[in-house]
Amino acid sequence: MRIDGRRLDQLRPIKLEVGVLDKADGSAYVEQGKNKILVAVYGPREAHPKHIALPERAVLRCRYHMAPFSVEERKSPAPSRREMELSKVIRESLEPVVLTDLYPRTTIDLFVEVLQSDGGSRCAGITGASLALADAGIPMTELVAACAVGKVQGRLALDLSDAEDKHGEADLPVAFVPNANLVTLLQMDGLLTTAEFEKGLQMAVEACKTIHTMQREALKKKYHEIKEVVEEKEESEVVA
């Protein structure tokens, strides 16, 4: 049993929404525990400045950023070293699935805004980012799902909240692409034996598969809603 009443292998409640922003080409909103994260995708669009463009593929760009009010003590809005590192690893977790060679000389820009942070925000950010990419209609081989496993009081526990993470002994964030069986994000800090690592990795991969199903549902739901709107419109036209 954990402080929020969860089992060791239980995820926090997750809410996924797609197409939440008007101007972005694709967007998603993720809640996981008290995490509240907005992700927007712009692109493929013309590369600015031009010299950053690559001749044979699109450049993927990513900014992970935390709102000043997202944490207990106000965080300076200037990008920290942590945010710069996370921008890099989030980008690298998505690079393997995006078919960037379809859009040479362009950029695909990803903005991950953490409105409220509650542990595991990089993973929730990745889960949201792949939804936003799909929402933007950018061809991908698969959605990427991510989840962390931690070690608290000597035991491996799935999806640590902020409170658990602060008193935890290890944190192991993982992103996973189910159909390719590929781990595309892997970080670790703390102390784990190799046996604990292998068990933790397995727990994280299983959780990613669960989240992956939820991602597909969230995408389907949006198209279902669009279909309903269209049908209603058609019906009213028939009546008229």
Place this chain on the structure above:
Amino acid sequence: MSSTPQLPPVAKLEQKTVVDLIARGKRIDERGPDSYRPIQIQVGLIEKANGSAQVSLGKSKVLVGVKVEVGEPFPDTPDEGVLTVNAELLPLASPSFEPGPPGEMAIELARVVDRGIRESKAVDVKSLSIQKGKKVQVVYVDVYVLDHDGNLIDAAAMAALGALVNAKVGKFEMKGDEVVVKPGHHPLPINNYPVAVTLAKVGKTILVDPSLEEEQVMSARLTVTTDKNGSICAMQKGGLSGFTVDELKRAVELAVQKAAENRAKILAVAKG
């Protein structure tokens, strides 16, 4: 903002040679897949630093200097000293490095080295307190990349460990409200010896210690830092692709073994 890197242009023929060799279980510099390039370590070359070490990994060369100064603790850890790791990719080290504030590659390098030292509790920060909540020792670990021929993380982590083990500090004492440093040659309180091992995936092969030529063709990279007991204290995946679960298990196993070998080499020199 983090962007897909622009790799320096490498002749396609050269890339193909590197990849084909690896597919046949060989490497361009005639090593086996699980062997390191020659490791050389020297300590104490910078007299004005408290500790220093230079590590050569083949043609890669990294210098680390450790400086210990007096500072204030973080409010959430009032009785602990402060450890900071910074990395500079010097423009003299590679045609692709430019002067300016640290980019994401330098930041990642520093943070991966930092995590290994911090999480293994290599430096006993509790004993670096001078006056609780007011004055503590601050340990600055500055990583200076001098020549970039691949696998900077391992070279930097080894040099950082060497420099910390090599460091000598005076005695910090309170005299009224002031901290005075009595000259002396006391070692830093070092409790653990984290060593990073970086593996690259090229095709279906996992290699240790990728050279620059191999980094340019690798699909993904994994760094595993292990402590003196063989526990993992830090990990970082990099690169444009990923690893399967089985590849990760194999990589971790290999990393634990290689770290033990490299740890012995560093400590033999650093402890003198």
